[in-house]
Amino acid sequence: MNSKPYAKKVQVQAQINGEPVEFLCEPRQTLLEVLRESLGLTGAKEGCSNGNCGACSVLLDGVLVNACLVLAVEIQDKRVLTIEGLAPREGLHPLQEEFLRQGAVQCGFCTPGMILSAKALLDHNPHPGESEIRRWLAGNLCRCTGYEKIVRAVQAAAERLSQQEAAVEVKP
């Protein structure tokens, strides 16, 4: 037991928040552990560690995943978006702005995951109804807000995003 050999570390290359990233990890390490402990991206949170709370939600090649259920080695050659990469260099994403404006943040622990789930939804359908919003956010637990203000924030952000889109469309 004392001489138990550890599995060799693996080299992984991926794109995280638009930047090329290269790291070494043990095969047993989750994407969440590597993001948080090796890369210093602590915006994704560890809640339940088994895919039930959604606090570690990130986008993997545009698909919403729980980073606690993805092994770090699985992101080879893939794109990861975490909360740290959501906002443009200056300012905030409309989802972030509306979470602030609508009071959708209380303790803030579920917020990064919640915002990324909402982003995945709006990428998929820019005009979701309330029931679709609730369905998409059902994988993200929030114990503070009762969800009401979060739903309103996503609705408001969707509206703003589609207005922005419309503004872009009318430009020649």
Place this chain on the structure above:
Amino acid sequence: MSADPQDSVQEAAPAYRVIGTRPIRQDGLDKVTGRAVFGADVRLPETLYGAVLRSPHAHARLLSIDTRQAEALPGVKAVVTAADLPAITLEGDWGDNLRYQSQNTLAADKVLYYGHAVAAVAAVSPHIASEALRSIQVVYDPLPAALDVRQAMREDAPILLDTLRTDSLGQRGNQPTNVASHARFERGDLEQGFAQAALVVEREFETATVHPGYIEPQNASAIYQSNGQVTIWCSTQAAFGIRDDVANVLQIPVGQICVIPTEIGGGFGGKNSAYLEPLAALLSKKSGGRPVKMAMNYSEVLAATGPTSASYIHVKVGVDRDGLITAAQATLVYAAGAYPGSPLWGGMPAIFGAYRVDNLRVDGYDVVVNRPRSGSLRAPGAANAVFASETVMDEICEKLGMDVLEFRRLNGVRQGDRRSDGVPLPRIGFHEALQAARQHPHYTAPLGGPHRGRGVACAYWGNHGGKSSATASVHADGSVSLLEGSVDVSGTRTSLAMQLAETLGIPLEAIHPRVADTNAVAYTEGSYGSRTTFATGWVVYELGQKLIALLSERAAILWETSPDQVQFAEGVFSHKGGEKRLAFKELAARLDETGSPLMASVSLAAGGAGPAFAVHLVDVEVDPETGKVQILRYTAVQDAGQAIHPGLVEGQIQGGVAQGIGWALHEGYVYDEAGRLLNANLLDYRLPTCLDVPAIEPVIVEMPNPRHPYGVRGVGEIPIIPPPAAIANAIARAVGVRLTQLPMSPGRVLAARLARDA
């Protein structure tokens, strides 16, 4: 004017500038960008990772613990067991409390619940730490377990704590027992009261163990330096409480410990006391002062941190022909978990707290059982108690054919009535909240379908005041930094800064609030008991007054006059009878000319917490095939006192209701017969999702608390109280069965229906 003395009090609504607005909270930006630093986000050089070995038994003697293999594992830097904790020699009740805290940190000679900590390790990676746990050999001698209160109260029950004797306010039993204490409220003549009743309803209730369910697990990072100084970063509601717990468990002076509270991912009462902090400190000490970081996984959170008490409750209420309560009696038996201390202090005042009862008796029993030590959960002990009393009140209304809000108008407490514990009530807003509920369109809206019902429940909650401290410094640009002792669980940096901005007459943006560590500010009780915006808010008001007085002295220096010639109004200092004026910002810029910088501190104990009242309306639909309850509409009326930030108050109401819905319908610990927790994960211990919770409409009634400079009452806790009762009453009206157990799972609802039809 009405003859009702309550209505004759005229409060002129003060014209506030900042209070009552809805600014974006100061901590928001860091939280939407992922930059906010929560406990587990703390990164220190050379960090070791700690992990805890936990008991697989509910009750067993610890015969031996062999840690040699774990210690020899490469990468393992320290292993600790109860043998590493100092003995606590203090005698008496307080000594017992400290020993319980120590034993709950690491079991000494017995384990008392599934998940009880037995040993802890620190290693260079979390994976090596968990491997090390597997190589620790523990020999247990399993004992029979007492898992619920009625089992634990039997004469032949296994005894958890050998020295425990029942305490009845200073009178001790002389037999070993699991009943830690008995408490009682009593007034009037109960027998006579019931003899006068035209209708008596008597019911028994049982409620499950439920957990606060914050999403962020407990965590702690600690450095124990060779000079004895301990620094702890952790996610807590009570930085000073953690400091004191660590001092007690490790038997070191509080001055050697600095607790730095990080952002906290939810608490709801569950993060008031220490679990990992003393272990992380001890492991750091044993590994030569390297930082040790620990974080629970969610199974540990559920199995080993304080849930609230499961309970057995008996309620009997008598009313006369007109619906006036003639007598009320209740017995509350609360499961304390492994050590005494269930929240009877919350449940007993709450159970009939909304009613004027002349003939009353409330008995409470605190019973130890082989479950984790209970902790606080938002209005501790009240939601389960009020589930019992408010469903009885609803049944009385149904039997009398009486409108449920009329019943409350008739029997509801008013200013001057006595609480169950005898203390007279100050100005309260219960009847205003009842009126608002009655006038709300929800109350008379059609239900719109079969198997639907509307339920109403009310609640009283006393709220807490207590000790708080803060320090403020004035800067040359006119800004003010505010260092506060209260941890910000849900926006209190903003609600406190707003009160300071209001007092100083300056914009909110000029205030920079910050939660201080335990070396930077004087003692402050934790952020619990709905106390922070009230008590620390009062501190902040006094701090503003103090700054104004000090700044007046500085203006007097500039104007070469005496301070009593300086007056202050709306952010401007002026010379009495003269034309000289300096706005706050202008005076701040000239402080240098007046000799020295300027800061002030205030500490106080706030005694006049304003009682809160709530009236909730809920519509449900019950699926006749499955028993599943769907909530269709929810309206929560609450007297908030003056709402400092109405958006934050709404958030507290909506969040509290959602938590109450979980308690009502989904949540509850499931143990097997041997006392193993079967649902220690968030798939099987089901917190409400946004599909379970409807749009919750908060209705804020503002009856200012006369004992606070800005009229603040506590708002955070009471919203969790009415939902289980309101939902039970709605189910009763929908399908005609009264449920007496929580949670009201589909199986239970269906079984009750089938039993009635059979």
Place this chain on the structure above:
Amino acid sequence: MPVIWIPALLRDLTGGAEQVRTPGGTLRQALDALEARHPGLHARLITGDQLRPDVAVVVDGLVSPLRVRQPLNEDSEVHFISASSGG
């Protein structure tokens, strides 16, 4: 004279009386005077020279941080209640 409300479980020591008037400029003095008339009360409420830690004292509607050292007025109303905190 201040009036002390007797907790239900201590009323066997006051012959069932729910309220007792007793002289005392502070709560400690009032409790000493009470002890003279109703022996045993002191031992039930006080440990060492302090009020039991699980008991809070409410004087004239306010929880007193001074506890046994709380000054009393001629018409003060004193209650002993459970010490509380919250969630």
